[in-house]
Amino acid sequence: MPWCEECAKYWTPSAMNEDGTCPSCGRVVEAQKATPKNIDVKKLAAGDDEEDATAPWHFKLLMVLLALYLGWRVVDLFL
């Protein structure tokens, strides 16, 4: 929940200004600004790296299996 220290008040994202500032005092509400960035950074640092490492591996395996399957289908076609 975005918290404005100036107003000592929580703001729902829909209640705040579109640029993430407090509708009452105009200050940038820190939680709103920091939380998505922190989540993105953590995802980029941990999650996406793992996905980058595993996704091509699965993709390659899938392509190899697909190639084997299609190759077998072609051979089966001419037998």
Ligand SMILES: [Zn+2]
């Ligand atoms: Zn405020």
